[in-house]
Amino acid sequence: MNERPISTGKLSRVPQSEVIDQVDRAIIEVLTADGRATLAKLSDKTGLSVSAVQSRVQKLERRGIIAGYRAVVDHEALGTPISAFVSVTPLDYSQQSQIPARLAEIAGVMSCYSIAGAPSYMLLVRTQSPSHLEDLLNTIHASVPVSTQTTLILQAYFEE
Numbered sequence: 837m838n839e840r841p842i843s844t845g846k847l848s849r850v851p852q853s854e855v856i857d858q859v860d861r862a863i864i865e866v867l868t869a870d871g872r873a874t875l876a877k878l879s880d881k882t883g884l885s886v887s888a889v890q891s892r893v894q895k896l897e898r899r900g901i902i903a904g905y906r907a908v909v910d911h912e913a914l915g916t917p918i919s920a921f922v923s924v925t926p927l928d929y930s931q932q933s934q935i936p937a938r939l940a941e942i943a944g945v946m947s948c949y950s951i952a953g954a955p956s957y958m959l960l961v962r963t964q965s966p967s968h969l970e971d972l973l974n975t976i977h978a979s980v981p982v983s984t985q986t987t988l989i990l991q992a993y994f995e996e
Contacts (some may be wrong), residue, residue, distance in 0.1 A: 856901070859884065863892055864902070868996070871905040916944075916962040918969050919989040923955035927981040932956060938980045944972045955985070 862882050866873050878889040896902040911917060924939075926932045935957060936948050947960040959976075963969045973984060 918963045921987045922959040924957040
């Protein structure tokens with residue numbers, strides 16, 4: 837098998853125990869597609885015994901490569917069919933470091949990413965309706981001194 841370490845940007849050599857091989861990648865691929873995949877399914881996909889697969893999964897979890905498992909939610913069925921990206925630019929850059937913590941407290945703000953470029957942050961928001969989206973934007977503006985630009989998501993073809 838072709839074993840290549842994950843690049844960390846450092847010149848030091850990655851210890852053999854830190855190498856991600858093709859079997860680890862196969863396990864990660866299956867778990868990414870189905871976080872509830874059984875050890876038996878992982879065993880079938882990798883050709884390893886169930887106990888060997890379990891050991892590898894535990895090592896991947898300990899190393900933080902597998903950081904957790906989550907449910908994939910149908911937001912339309914949940915009652916939050918409106919999704920949008922909101923780019924956020926601070927009006928007062930001296931308060932920029934406080935913005936993510938304040939945004940995390942607002943219901944409907946699902947994700948906050950620090951990005952390169954003119955806006956400092958990109959949010960993923962979900963709401964029940966266009967009027968709820970407007971209310972959410974008003975809440976954001978009342979909570980933090982920012983300007984925003986909103987892009988409504990019409991359809992997601994795939995998400996990870």
